Amino acid sequence: MALVVESIAVGTELLLGQIANTNAQLLARMLAEQGLHHYFQSTVGDNRERLTQTLHLALGRSDVVVTIGGLGPTQDDLTKEVVAGVFHRGLVVHEPSWERIRGRIGAASTPNNRRQAEIPADAEVIANEVGLAPGVLLAAPYRAPGSEEALARVVICLPGPPNEFGPMVRGPVAQYLAALAHGSGRQAAIQSRSLHLAGVGESKAEHLLQDVIADLDRSGGVTLATYAKPGDVEVRLTAHAPTAEEAQALLRPVEEAVRARVGPWVYGTDGATLGGATLRVLSETGRTLAVAESCTGGELSAWLTADPGASAGFLLGAVTYGDAAKRAVAAVDAGLLAEDGAVSAAAARAMAEGVRRQVGATVGLAVTGFAGPEGGTAADPVGTVYVGLAAPEGTWDRRLTLRGDRAAVRRRAVQESLQWLRRYAVDGAAAMRPGNDG
Amino acid sequence: MALVVESIAVGTELLLGQIANTNAQLLARMLAEQGLHHYFQSTVGDNRERLTQTLHLALGRSDVVVTIGGLGPTQDDLTKEVVAGVFHRGLVVHEPSWERIRGRIGAASTPNNRRQAEIPADAEVIANEVGLAPGVLLAAPYRAPGSEEALARVVICLPGPPNEFGPMVRGPVAQYLAALAHGSGRQAAIQSRSLHLAGVGESKAEHLLQDVIADLDRSGGVTLATYAKPGDVEVRLTAHAPTAEEAQALLRPVEEAVRARVGPWVYGTDGATLGGATLRVLSETGRTLAVAESCTGGELSAWLTADPGASAGFLLGAVTYGDAAKRAVAAVDAGLLAEDGAVSAAAARAMAEGVRRQVGATVGLAVTGFAGPEGGTAADPVGTVYVGLAAPEGTWDRRLTLRGDRAAVRRRAVQESLQWLRRYAVDGAAAMRPGNDG
Numbered sequence: 001m002a003l004v005v006e007s008i009a010v011g012t013e014l015l016l017g018q019i020a021n022t023n024a025q026l027l028a029r030m031l032a033e034q035g036l037h038h039y040f041q042s043t044v045g046d047n048r049e050r051l052t053q054t055l056h057l058a059l060g061r062s063d064v065v066v067t068i069g070g071l072g073p074t075q076d077d078l079t080k081e082v083v084a085g086v087f088h089r090g091l092v093v094h095e096p097s098w099e100r101i102r103g104r105i106g107a108a109s110t111p112n113n114r115r116q117a118e119i120p121a122d123a124e125v126i127a128n129e130v131g132l133a134p135g136v137l138l139a140a141p142y143r144a145p146g147s148e149e150a151l152a153r154v155v156i157c158l159p160g161p162p163n164e165f166g167p168m169v170r171g172p173v174a175q176y177l178a179a180l181a182h183g184s185g186r187q188a189a190i191q192s193r194s195l196h197l198a199g200v201g202e203s204k205a206e207h208l209l210q211d212v213i214a215d216l217d218r219s220g221g222v223t224l225a226t227y228a229k230p231g232d233v234e235v236r237l238t239a240h241a242p243t244a245e246e247a248q249a250l251l252r253p254v255e256e257a258v259r260a261r262v263g264p265w266v267y268g269t270d271g272a273t274l275g276g277a278t279l280r281v282l283s284e285t286g287r288t289l290a291v292a293e294s295c296t297g298g299e300l301s302a303w304l305t306a307d308p309g310a311s312a313g314f315l316l317g318a319v320t321y322g323d324a325a326k327r328a329v330a331a332v333d334a335g336l337l338a339e340d341g342a343v344s345a346a347a348a349r350a351m352a353e354g355v356r357r358q359v360g361a362t363v364g365l366a367v368t369g370f371a372g373p374e375g376g377t378a379a380d381p382v383g384t385v386y387v388g389l390a391a392p393e394g395t396w397d398r399r400l401t402l403r404g405d406r407a408a409v410r411r412r413a414v415q416e417s418l419q420w421l422r423r424y425a426v427d428g429a430a431a432m433r434p435g436n437d438g
Numbered sequence: 439m440a441l442v443v444e445s446i447a448v449g450t451e452l453l454l455g456q457i458a459n460t461n462a463q464l465l466a467r468m469l470a471e472q473g474l475h476h477y478f479q480s481t482v483g484d485n486r487e488r489l490t491q492t493l494h495l496a497l498g499r500s501d502v503v504v505t506i507g508g509l510g511p512t513q514d515d516l517t518k519e520v521v522a523g524v525f526h527r528g529l530v531v532h533e534p535s536w537e538r539i540r541g542r543i544g545a546a547s548t549p550n551n552r553r554q555a556e557i558p559a560d561a562e563v564i565a566n567e568v569g570l571a572p573g574v575l576l577a578a579p580y581r582a583p584g585s586e587e588a589l590a591r592v593v594i595c596l597p598g599p600p601n602e603f604g605p606m607v608r609g610p611v612a613q614y615l616a617a618l619a620h621g622s623g624r625q626a627a628i629q630s631r632s633l634h635l636a637g638v639g640e641s642k643a644e645h646l647l648q649d650v651i652a653d654l655d656r657s658g659g660v661t662l663a664t665y666a667k668p669g670d671v672e673v674r675l676t677a678h679a680p681t682a683e684e685a686q687a688l689l690r691p692v693e694e695a696v697r698a699r700v701g702p703w704v705y706g707t708d709g710a711t712l713g714g715a716t717l718r719v720l721s722e723t724g725r726t727l728a729v730a731e732s733c734t735g736g737e738l739s740a741w742l743t744a745d746p747g748a749s750a751g752f753l754l755g756a757v758t759y760g761d762a763a764k765r766a767v768a769a770v771d772a773g774l775l776a777e778d779g780a781v782s783a784a785a786a787r788a789m790a791e792g793v794r795r796q797v798g799a800t801v802g803l804a805v806t807g808f809a810g811p812e813g814g815t816a817a818d819p820v821g822t823v824y825v826g827l828a829a830p831e832g833t834w835d836r837r838l839t840l841r842g843d844r845a846a847v848r849r850r851a852v853q854e855s856l857q858w859l860r861r862y863a864v865d866g867a868a869a870m871r872p873g874n875d876g
Binding site: 012013014015016017018019020021022024025026027028029030031032038039040041042043044045047050054057072073074075076104105108110112113129130161163167225226227290291296297298299300301302303304305306308309310311314315316317318319320321322324325328329358359360372373374406407 | 455812841
């Protein structure tokens with residue numbers, strides 16, 4: 001039987017609905033991919049009594065308890081104190097962590113910051129490369145109140161900011177749990193492979209993959225899970241086997257079967273981003289890109305440059321919010337703007353051609369639209385977005401009708417534009433003919 | 439004392455990390471807005487024993503328990519069965535719901551669908567206008583196992599699909615809980631106020647506010663909590679009182695006391711964004727902005743245009759990744775790029791001046807740096823970012839040393855640049871003199 005792990009998220013802001021508990025989902029994915037059992041998640045506020053109660057409950061029923069949050073410098077950050085109390089031990093300053101904190105914030109450090117370097121006696125530190133608060137790992141016997149029986153338990157305390165939590169979960173915590181499961185004789189090597197899809201919905205992808213999934217259910221060894229973000233589907237394969245090599249050997253034929261069914265939508269593997277993957281297709285074939293965007297306000301450029309190495313292919317991104325900028329940077333004709341309007345197929349084409357010419361790029365991509373909540377016309381209401389693409393073979397345009405609030409319209413406009421650009425980059429002008437631009 | 443409500447999300451897909459538990463956050467927000475207490479959230483899989491155990495725990499400590507999910511037609515949808523069992527009653531078919539389901543799916547209905555019309559005896563139905571599964575409301579005495587004491591409890595069962603859950607929570611469930619709180623004489627009005635701070639850490643902010651917090655702890659009625667996102671601190675005040683007016687009256691002097699201590703860092707209130715607030719300071723005083731950015735790749739522009747109404751003040755954002763673009767759009771001299779390099783104080787100043795001139799903006803802001811993981815020099819390693827600001831009174835530059843991965847360096851460069859721009863926008867050139875650029 002595999003290890004049983006559960007999580008406790010700590011933070012009144014979660015119970016007030018001020019932030020979403022994305023950390024719990026990230027942890028859950030890692031546990032699923034490791035083949036570990038995960039039966040409960042809890043959330044409690046910054047309250048000593050309720051956190052103590054919840055920690056006892058979790059330690060009574062799970063081998064490993066991961067706490068999320070409550071490692072900050074303030075008085076309502078209680079997690080380490082409560083953990084120490086439940087295990088009947090004190091807190092001690094972890095000197096290397098305290099030195100690191102002083103090194104990072106220097107004269108700005110307050111007495112509160114010293115609390116961040118405290119850990120329960122006999123605990124180990126899990127390095128936090130991003131933030132100040134070290135993680136904590138305490139493996140110790142646990143006795144429930146009123147019980148004499150000592151249970152072998154592990155508590156792992158991680159910080160709440162997702163940019164600190166994420167790398168710690170995916171790195172040292174995943175490694176520790178794999179080793180722990182191995183050491184306790186309850187483990188297997190785990191290998192994963194992610195295929196990232198754009199332009200297809202999760203339910204359609206799953207429908208196309210249903211025979212693969214049914215085969216896997218029968219044969220065991222490899223699991224397939226789909227994760228959907230708006231406009232992006234991840235198909236994740238995870239294999240368990242005695243060794244990593246055997247696990248990899250299990251993965252390969254399954255990946256081939258998946259690609260045979262959804263291959264046209266696969267834009268990358270293992271953490272690829274749509275922007276980075278799209279730019280890479282262009283730059284690997286010696287082509288360059290320039291972008292002009294208005295309603296997306298810089299997000300199209302930001303997606304394209306999120307991965308390292310973007311500078312080779314990405315010559316210019318122009319956020320041409322005002323008409324003056326559209327004229328100056330994308331050389332859009334003032335008469336065209338007056339006649340067709342800044343949100344029009346003609347403007348999108350002109351922006352794409354203008355920005356391409358401006359820096360001599362192979363391809364120009366342009367987005368102009370109404371992201372809302374204000375703006376729009378009767379013919380082109382909020383959510384209408386025009387995309388233009390200019391290339392050596394010609395110029396094309398598309399009209400999108402997108403739903404959602406301002407942030408959603410911006411994000412979807414970026415995704416649709418990138419998918420369209422990727423089709424051009426992969427399949428060339430043939431893919432851009434009218435009737436082919438779905 | 440207000441009603442105590444807690445939630446139990448039911449679904450193995452949550453524990454596998456396949457979907458995010460956005461429903462729990464939506465419910466939490468509604469409860470906070472109603473001034474109801476919310477101390478615990480739990481998530482369990484589609485497992486009879488563990489759901490029963492969690493429901494007993496919740497009923498033992500909260501007045502109202504809201505379950506989320508597990509109302510579907512399949513055998514692993516157990517919620518109503520478990521609720522009925524915990525209250526020692528059977529399930530009965532709610533005929534109007536069964537008629538509605540047959541009317542909706544007709545010949546496609548299966549015996550399983552009939553299960554969706556079942557509710558615990560004596561329960562009421564909460565209408566689901568979107569999907570098939572009705573919600574359930576059971577108000578009944580609850581006896582813990584082995585206890586004779588009957589506790590007055592309410593269980594509300596809601597479906598998991600967010601497009602069904604959302605309208606039910608915001609509509610009938612919110613109304614029911616308001617009426618319940620009113621009828622039980624335990625209602626209080628709740629009012630909140632958020633102050634958003636940039637340029638100060640959470641621990642320093644809390645240190646400066648410690649006397650205010652101590653006063654509030656003594657006097658009661660108002661609570662103060664700080665929430666930190668990277669580079670951004672929210673100070674949230676929440677007041678409880680018999681009426682909304684009284685709660686607002688409690689908030690006002692506390693907000694004044696907070697502003698007296700951390701006022702210089704407050705950039706906005708109640709959901710403001712740093713980019714939007716900074717741009718607003720400029721545009722409200724008739725000034726315009728143009729931006730040139732390289733290592734931030736479009737994120738600086740995206741932050742500045744995240745709020746509606748950005749077009750008035752934001753003339754141009756230029757993502758000048760390559761040197762050709764720096765020359766073409768920001769009119770940066772090729773000799774300067776050759777001599778000082780594209781990542782230099784001189785380049786940042788020239789980009790700021792160039793982009794400002796390009797579109798005739800009042801202020802030009804430029805960012806150039808090494809976001810990593812590759813690049814950098816001995817003198818300017820990865821994480822080094824230069825910011826330039828050009829205004830009618832002159833041009834200034836700053837050098838930042840930022841830590842973290844590529845995404846973190848980009849985000850921090852944006853935040854630091856915006857904070858610096860905001861200082862100029864609020865305090866003018868006097869704030870920009872050397873020695874004042876902390």
